Amino acid sequence: MKKIYVLHENNEWTIHLQKRLDELSLPYELWHLDEGKIDLSSEPPLGVFYNRISASSHTRDHRYAPEFTEAVLAWLEKHNRIVINGTRALRLEVSKVNQYMALNAAGIATPKTIAAVGKKHIIEAAESLGMDSFITKHNRAGKGQGVQLFHSVQALQDYLDGPLFDDPVDGITLIQQYIKAPEPYIIRHEFINGKFFYAVRVDTSEGFELCPADACSIDDMFCPTDGASSAPKAKFEILTNYRPDFIDAYEAFLADNNVKVAGIEAIQDEDGNVYTYDVNTNTNYNSDAENVAGKFAMLELARYLGSLL
Structure with missing residues (x-):
């Protein structure tokens, strides 16, 4: 069978x-x-x-x-x-470098990023980035692993020389443009069968653990945005009446790369520019947010897989 x-x-x-x-x-x-x-x-x-x-x-x-x-x-x-x-x-x-190159080939903007191997080259990358604030992250990561915000090259040097430096599993550290958002949130766009299903607003005020799976816990306290929420709110909120123009570009990107199920994360800066910074092809969903919205991605995914039988 x-x-x-x-x-x-x-x-x-x-x-x-x-x-x-x-x-x-x-x-x-x-x-x-x-x-x-x-x-x-x-x-x-x-x-x-x-x-x-x-x-x-x-x-x-x-x-x-x-x-x-x-x-x-x-x-x-x-x-x-x-x-x-x-x-x-x-x-x-398993490679954000591959993600960014494919996104750029599809005409989708990503933060300016330099990939480096070795502490000397990480510092050189931060210097050549030429920005007062920047973040580091692992090329092969997940769960916000390795994401830290720095406001100076010296702060980065202190981190590299200290006991808390976390060496990426593939050795590649990304030094990336810091996108200052007017409010502490990002938006994750979910796709099934290559088509947009819904978008989730993710509150980043308590850290950068963005995995929406119910099994995940918030244990990273480094945030790519400044500020804090003025009132308690759900960490994950499914948006209604939301379909920006760039969704079409996302769907074309997924089709070009033969990806059927994905969560694509984006952040908007103070000038309204949208930057895409992560593609998750093992995407998970948050049941609390789905119960509120009445939309169930795992059910939609199961139906899709069943249709292929």
Whole structure:
């Protein structure tokens, strides 16, 4: 019997999808790819294969999950299986450099960014960026990993020389233009089957842990925006009557890169300019925000995967 195969490395992030697949009586199987083996001379089973491997897998002691998944995807694609978020999506997931180059090729603005390996070159990159304030982040990250705001090159030097320096798993640190937003929030745009489904306003006043999954917790206290909320509000809020013109560019970008499921994050500066800074191809959804809005992305995703069977 043909099934939906969910390729992943974090059980907590599959629970809501499993619930919806069960609700729709769709046959499925989970492939946990933190480790394993694959006979390259064999043929994969028939079915639909949905890849949701995360760039942050190494933070859960699944260091080689993306590499093993890439091998599995190559095997599936060689045999012409239906793969949702295949090899190209995985390459975008694990490299913000790849993301930015692909976004720029689609005419989508990203913050000015310099990639550097080695502490000496990180400092040189910050100096050449020529900005009073800038942020650093990991090229292969997730969960806001490595995101810190600096207001001087000396502050960056102190961080690099101190005990709190966090070396990226792939060695590449990004030194990036600081986008000062008039209010502390970003907007995450969710896509299913390459089409816009909804947008989530994410409050960043308490930090830069932007993963909307119910299993996530806020443990990073570095924010890309200044200021704080004047009143308590939900961290995640699904927007209504929201479809800016750049959504069409996002959909074209996803089509060009064969990405079917994604969350694309953007921030607006004080002059109204929008910068896109992250593409998540293992996107998660927040149940509290969805219950308020009455829109359920995992249900929509399950229906989409079921239609491909």
